[in-house]
Amino acid sequence: MLARSDESEGRGRRRLGTNHPLTTQPDPGAARPRTPRVLQHRECVGEWEAHATTGSPPPAPNNGCGGLGPITASELIAASHKAMSESTETPAEFARRPANDYKVQHAWPLDARERADFYHRPRAIPESVREWRDALVRRIADNPSAFPAVPRNSSPDEKRASVDDGLARLREITRIVELLYGTPDLGRKSVSAANAHVGRVLARLGPFNELGVRLDGLDPKQLQAVLPEVVPPPIRHSLHVNLAVHGLEVCKSIAPDCSSCDLRNLCQTYRRAQISTARASKAPRVIDLFCGAGGMSEGFSRAGFQIVAAADMDPIALRTLALNHPSLPPEGVLAGDIRELDHRSLRKLVGRRRLDVLAGAPPCQGFSSAGFRSKSTRTGYRAIGDERNYLFEWLVGMALELEPRLFLMENVPGMKTARRQDVSFLEAAARRLRAGGYITAVWQLNAAAFGVPQERTRCFLVAAAPDIELPGQPPEEYQNTRSAFDVDALPPVTLTEAVFDLPPLEAGTGSAVAGRVSPVSDNDVRLRRYLSKFQVREASKVTYNHYARYQNKQDLELYALLRPGEDSVHAIERYGRADLMRYRRDVFDDKYFRLRGDRPSKTIVSHLAKDGNGYIHPTQTRGITPREAARLQSFRDRYAFCGSPTDQWSQIGNAVPPMMAEKIARSFLAALRRG
Numbered sequence: 001m002l003a004r005s006d007e008s009e010g011r012g013r014r015r016l017g018t019n020h021p022l023t024t025q026p027d028p029g030a031a032r033p034r035t036p037r038v039l040q041h042r043e044c045v046g047e048w049e050a051h052a053t054t055g056s057p058p059p060a061p062n063n064g065c066g067g068l069g070p071i072t073a074s075e076l077i078a079a080s081h082k083a084m085s086e087s088t089e090t091p092a093e094f095a096r097r098p099a100n101d102y103k104v105q106h107a108w109p110l111d112a113r114e115r116a117d118f119y120h121r122p123r124a125i126p127e128s129v130r131e132w133r134d135a136l137v138r139r140i141a142d143n144p145s146a147f148p149a150v151p152r153n154s155s156p157d158e159k160r161a162s163v164d165d166g167l168a169r170l171r172e173i174t175r176i177v178e179l180l181y182g183t184p185d186l187g188r189k190s191v192s193a194a195n196a197h198v199g200r201v202l203a204r205l206g207p208f209n210e211l212g213v214r215l216d217g218l219d220p221k222q223l224q225a226v227l228p229e230v231v232p233p234p235i236r237h238s239l240h241v242n243l244a245v246h247g248l249e250v251c252k253s254i255a256p257d258c259s260s261c262d263l264r265n266l267c268q269t270y271r272r273a274q275i276s277t278a279r280a281s282k283a284p285r286v287i288d289l290f291c292g293a294g295g296m297s298e299g300f301s302r303a304g305f306q307i308v309a310a311a312d313m314d315p316i317a318l319r320t321l322a323l324n325h326p327s328l329p330p331e332g333v334l335a336g337d338i339r340e341l342d343h344r345s346l347r348k349l350v351g352r353r354r355l356d357v358l359a360g361a362p363p364c365q366g367f368s369s370a371g372f373r374s375k376s377t378r379t380g381y382r383a384i385g386d387e388r389n390y391l392f393e394w395l396v397g398m399a400l401e402l403e404p405r406l407f408l409m410e411n412v413p414g415m416k417t418a419r420r421q422d423v424s425f426l427e428a429a430a431r432r433l434r435a436g437g438y439i440t441a442v443w444q445l446n447a448a449a450f451g452v453p454q455e456r457t458r459c460f461l462v463a464a465a466p467d468i469e470l471p472g473q474p475p476e477e478y479q480n481t482r483s484a485f486d487v488d489a490l491p492p493v494t495l496t497e498a499v500f501d502l503p504p505l506e507a508g509t510g511s512a513v514a515g516r517v518s519p520v521s522d523n524d525v526r527l528r529r530y531l532s533k534f535q536v537r538e539a540s541k542v543t544y545n546h547y548a549r550y551q552n553k554q555d556l557e558l559y560a561l562l563r564p565g566e567d568s569v570h571a572i573e574r575y576g577r578a579d580l581m582r583y584r585r586d587v588f589d590d591k592y593f594r595l596r597g598d599r600p601s602k603t604i605v606s607h608l609a610k611d612g613n614g615y616i617h618p619t620q621t622r623g624i625t626p627r628e629a630a631r632l633q634s635f636r637d638r639y640a641f642c643g644s645p646t647d648q649w650s651q652i653g654n655a656v657p658p659m660m661a662e663k664i665a666r667s668f669l670a671a672l673r674r675g
């Protein structure tokens, strides 16, 4: 059976330990009596440490109870503004800044292997955390009722994995607030009342849901007792002071400003609100199978559809989808072998209404022209012998069971040419749908024709139930460089227009989460045609997934020789530098390629997970970053990709560009309204 994703919430009453009373307040985000704006002088920052069973010394030097008087909200806010103002530079200042000089000191320093990870289980556990984690695993075993989300019969390793999932989210929250507020130095002033803010913000964020621990309604004293058990020593101080500022500035007691909150996708209260709004909505409903990181879901959401379920075999890709679609309920996030999915469980998620759209993008590697051709010539690969190439049959079978009004399947054009018994795989799928009463059409679309800064041609099998009119193919507005020249079309969006405002990097620099710095002002006219028009450059104080992979000296030397549009053959012929090629020339003569900035990018592929030599930045001597690739795929900047770098690259390369999916979704919406 398919497992539900790890985003599921704990249920019922939760008790962390006998000393920690529970709350029965249903909604931690609900308005509460206003907290005094002047913080009191009673206890000290870092007091969580005093309660730690395996505590280490407080990390900050300024956490003593010096008794220098109360600190006011304005002082806290001023401290955070100082931190933020350091990341809003003029372009001239920015140009003088060394490429990798926007590092922030994190309370839990990242291991070198983790620099590019996002929302990923820690790979290296510091000694103090290891002791704390072992103690927590023992407590879970001794008192399972206090941790209801951890299965009772789970092994110690499984318990440790649950703790690590919780740690992954808590560590990401800590990283982000450190960037936002810079861990303000509050001096030797006490901030005990900040506990009220910290408690409220943590209760709303619900970072311990992976364990089933909730903090709703705990008073400061109870909170003091609970937090050392669920927050590891290195991040306690940082989390405390930064969340205190967050509570004063954004996550206020009354009317929290969720729309501008950079933690919102990680916040359980925000997610619960989004889910209940979605449940009450009358928006047409979509199920997205083989959803990956959610490009298709994102496009349909932007067009006004409601995603009720998404399934994929890759749990990390699903984590990305779930994180970025807060209105998708945890029970609708289905991880596991998709062929075991039962249509009855999907129907249950749709409710009493008929399903409007079943969409899916089954694996395409077996049909991909590059992989398919090269495999067939060198290894005797046969599409008909590849099990993955029949997953589309399962998808079509599911459509015939669920009987959606409309059906959509995306794949590479190779699905039209790969044949079994003289019938293409795509035609076989269409025939089955027609036999089930559906009307079908095949669209071959290039993403660049819809304003996506990328040449990406894909086939879409579209089917409509007999009572629905077949949707019309979405009109192409931008020049499709793979078809006849259209004088009425807008010029295609170029690679430069998509990435020029991102901070410059050197190979081996950047990180998965960084403070937003940009050499470009928000009024720059170059933003108009793409980044502003399609809200790709979203207002956020954080930049995700912008890091350039390390390259060795030899590769960088070759990169530097190439001009935009040139591949390694040019460099070899022009400069006689065959010595720089690490690959066999007869097979990989175009292995290195510098992208052109004045036209759409070539297709972003999941092979980027292996190396970036074919995607060299047009003006910087490095490969493109995942954020740049995400922009070329038309993902918005708040859409963060989870997992290791390999996970992130595969998710981005395999995704349906959300802008292309949105155009299709709008055409589907029109057909549903007509039908």
Ligand code: SF4
Pocket: 029, 201, 204, 205, 250, 251, 252, 256, 257, 258, 261, 262, 263, 264, 265, 267, 268, 269, 270
């Ligand atoms: S989204 Fe942000 S502001 Fe809103 S409740 Fe959550 S933490 Fe508070």
